[in-house]
Amino acid sequence: MAFRGLPPYLRGSEEFMAIHKTRMLIIGSGPAGLSAAIYGARAGMEPIVVQGLQPGGQLTITTDVENYPGFRDVIQGPWLMQEMQAQAEHVGTRMLWDTIVEVDLAHGSPFRAIGDGGDVYEGDTLVIATGAQAKWLGVPGEELFSGKGVSACATCDGFFYRGKKVVVIGGGNTAVEEALYLTNHSDDVTLIHRRDELRAEKILQDRLFANPKISVLWNKAVESFLGDPTGVGLTALSLRDTQTGEMSEFATQGAFVAIGHAPSTELFAGKLPTDDSGYLIVEPGTPKTAIPGVFACGDVMDHTYRQAVTAAGTGCMAALDAERFLGTLEFARNEAETAGA
Structure with a gap:
């Protein structure tokens, strides 16, 4: 044969x-x-x-x-x-x-x-x-808090964050769409992007900026996910300013990685x-x-x-x-x- x-x-x-x-x-x-x-x-x-x-x-x-x-x-x-x-x-x-x-x-x-x-x-x-x-950031805590505050799918898991403070990480169409979707469940949604402008289509950007439930953190890169994996789960992100290098923490109960x-x-x-x-x-x-x-x-x-x-x-x-x-x-x-x- x-x-x-x-x-x-x-x-x-x-x-x-x-x-x-x-x-x-x-x-x-x-x-x-x-x-x-x-x-x-x-x-x-x-x-x-x-x-x-x-x-x-x-x-x-x-x-x-x-x-x-x-x-x-x-x-x-x-x-x-x-x-x-x-x-x-x-x-x-x-x-x-x-x-x-x-x-x-x-x-x-x-x-x-x-x-x-x-x-x-x-x-x-x-x-x-x-x-x-799903593409991941590959930073400390990301895998540890997977399913305990970290997700890559808002339409899958957004329901579990009703009334909570959540963030979306990314700057393309997926990130903007995820942020907009999450406003169905949360009144406090923050989009975190490592640059000073989004790559998403203009019509999506217009919808994002017009939504009072969404704020944007510019020039911030996620360095690690913080919290208690055996208890409350994710509580904060460690962020680095991509222009100044300054480190900070941002409190959140849910993070959605949306980088494609x-x-x-x-x-x-x-x-x-x-x-x-x-x-x-x-x-x-x-x-x-x-x-x-x-x-x-x-x-x-x-x-x-x-x-x-x-x-x-x-x-x-x-x-x-x-x-x-x-x-x-x-x-x-x-x-x-x-x-x-």
Whole structure:
């Protein structure tokens, strides 16, 4: 068997590799990937999900989830992902623990992916659900107070800061949008930016400056997050003036880091079109990429909403379109066989 697309260090050792074949191969195991798996399995496509470095996606590092439909009470992000995985497995999905290091999309269906241990995954269709990661500041206390006063998603967690003093860190569209959204829950929102002007679109800036609930701290860089991680959580930020170097503390009960997201698209560089921010480009209103049979869903193609429920929705769409693609593919193969008979 010829193993196209294998990295050089694996060539010649094909006899030692496991080959996993499926009608639908899914890379990524967050809400998008698992929703695609549930729909794909129920359609008889026997999907394989390669879980990646962070099985369950970003929800596994989220504590309280209050906005996912179907749950009256607050639920835990890791629990929700465990339930999604259990449902996917119950209807026939194979969950495999591996990290994809290379993909071959150039030859059309079937598509191939290579795991970091050398296993080969082959799918008649491919669903990309590798997600996106919030960019972080990388300063002391940021990880320590994650979920205890520090967040990267106002629409996810803003509700928990009702009536509290909060800050947003950043100066682009995301930061301004997060600040505006937080005024639905707080009357004291401060935008902290390391420069003396914002990079956000003018219309957003106009809305920000016109909102009496929002103030701006210019030329301030966050040096660390302060507080009590075992008690009250975040209580203040340590700030450095970017012009004078002067240090100060700013009291707050919630900090939202809004310096952008980085889609996990490194595997597909040069193989699928991306926008200027690195997100996979899909046909508007669909999960279809530029290659027939390859679909993208969730945060890897969505730089606007980035919610678990929207990711799950696009995962459903990817599975339905994958099923339609397979039907067309099989019809074409049958026609070719009949014509050659």
